[in-house]
Amino acid sequence: MLPDQHILRIPGPSPIPPSVERAMAQPMIGHRGQETKDLLATIRPRLKPVFGTEQEVMIVTGSGTSGLETAVVNTVEPGDEVLVVVTGAFGDRFAKICEAYQIRTHRMEVEWGSAATPEDVKQFLETHSGIKAVFATYCETSTGILNPIRDIAKVVQDTSDALVIVDGVSCVGGVQTRMDDWGIDVLVTGSQKALMLPAGLTFISVSDRAWQVIDSNKQPRFYLDLRKYRDSLEKNATPFTPGLSLLFGLDQVLNLFEEEGLENVYNRHGLMMKMTRQAFRALDIPLLTSDDAASPTVTAVKPEDFAAEDLRKAVKQSFNLSIAGGQQHLQGKIFRIGHMGYCSPADVLQIIGSIEIGLQQIGKNVDLGAGTRAAQQVYLEESR
Template sequence: MFADKMILRIPGPTPIPPRVQQAMNQPMIGHRSGQFSALFARTAERLKPYFGTSQDVFILAGSGTSALEMSVVNTLQPGEEAAILVSGAFGERFAKICERFGVVAHRLEVPWGKAVTPDLLQAFLADKPQVKAVFATYCETSTGVLNPIRELAQVVRQHSDALFIVDAVSCLGAVACEMDAWGVDIVVTGSQKAFMLPTGLAFLAASERAWQVIDQKKPLAFYLDLKAYRKSLAENTTPYTPAVSLVFGLDEVCSMLEEEGLPAIIKRHEVMRDMTRAAMRALNVPLMAEDAYASPTVTSCDPQGAFDAEELRKVLRTRHNIVIAGGQQHLKGKIFRIGHMGYCEPLDVLQVIAAIELSLRQIGAPVELGAGVKAAQEVLLAHV
């Protein structure tokens, strides 16, 4: 095998297109130069369609978690109450951030693998009139669940005065997001998922309603002061040193996304999801998420003791140079997760499915070679 031909099929970081790598290799420029200001303003504007907003999109040097924290420290104060929708590891992360800053976090928890439904949220909010913000995870990376953000936003609007704040780190740029039309107040994401970049950039957009709250608050952080980013963006720059090379890459990513078009991008991810799920069913590998809430960007599978998930991952990595993800927290060692987002297309999905079939046979699992590939091919044929 070629040592440098490792195939990454985890839910982030995702593979980087060669043309994006080349863009990031451009000679460094001054981060306060007119050249960078023009680049920065252009890329910030080009991000708006993926958020579904006419509001400014802020770009900061940091991982997706920095934007999660930014959404907390600019909208809440110690002692205020928030509702956190927890359907996996990253919903829990929102709760931990809130608690770190003294916010009272009310957790609405559902079993891992399930989605938070509008009815559950409505009942949860009924006796919590003091809640100032509701935090939700669009795609719960740890389980492969896509929560129904549009419907959840309607519940928040109709049954509370809270802001609705959404972590879209592992799906924005691959799924529909209509922040303005749906009534979402803050959406955050990161660069290393569907945006096909290395880790290191975070993006955030806020509604007019959110700004009315932010403008009345003293931010609980220095670097993550959103008002400072708004002031700088008006001058086509950032308050602190930007990741210049990553912004070069982001500009090229925007070109790639625009060339394909958002409807086609969304469709491609849906097809890859359906191919993966059809293949796992054909191989008798149980899926964690229900069809109605299955993410187009990551599929989680639970062997339920039929075979060792970690042994499968090891064989894929050591014999076939393919890396898939394992479980997190209490699911560590029990499940495996297949990423299919960003610089990934249906033929890449066929490759990983074929390798999974081989690996399952190599660890002694009773699978029929070709069954998963055939099921995935049938899905693809219906869409080409």
């Protein structure tokens, strides 16, 4: 194995582009100096298209979970009744955070590997009045599904006064996201997935409607108090010391987005998803999710006649290729490939080609090259 080569294809953290690495290596600056104000002034307007919003996108130094907790503690109070749509481990986490704060939490449990349906959400809200917020996951990292957030947001608004609060951690920046148009009230994402940065920043944007709730919310909060971030951001500042090297990197990530064009970024992710899915179809290895529910950022595969963990070990040992296993009750039953952020169709060919070898190594007799060929055909058709 080639020392120093790590082919990182888990669904986040994702690889860092070289120019972002270089940007992050800039000398440190003071977080109250003019340099930081200038940096934030540059970043602020350019984050908005990534969220599809005219609102400010606030930046909290913390991992994705701190962003989810920020969404909870700013919008609901003990005793409030909420619905959490649980389609996997990260929907479960949203619910656990609500429960930790004594929120009256209804879980809508959806079978892992399937997406939630707007109809079920509608039906729930029609039979439960007084729901203050509906929490949902956009891309469920643990299963590779993409929930129909646009349609869910619509039924919530049509049926109730509940806020629509969305975890977009593992897809925002990789898939089309129109927070304002779709009626999302709070949208959260993290730095280490489609945003191509190390973990350490979480991004949150809030609708006018949600700000009214936040401003009157009595839930004790300090570091995660969004009002502080809003007031600071107006002055191109953060309330607490920000992860400055990640902000250096973010500035360059936004350059890369602008160079490629966001539509092209989304198309690339869709293409990589299709290449990956067609490859496993050609190899006759079942996918966990349906085409309709599949996320452009992560693909989960559910083998029937070999152990997912054996394959993960084989490609790790032969190529230092890291793919992810399953979480919670899917542990050992699936493997997951991250194709997000700094990942190209040529990288997908490398992943598939290496996995075909890994399959052969663990005794799963596959038609070598058949998955690669299927992925190549998708590339040629889509780029025609």
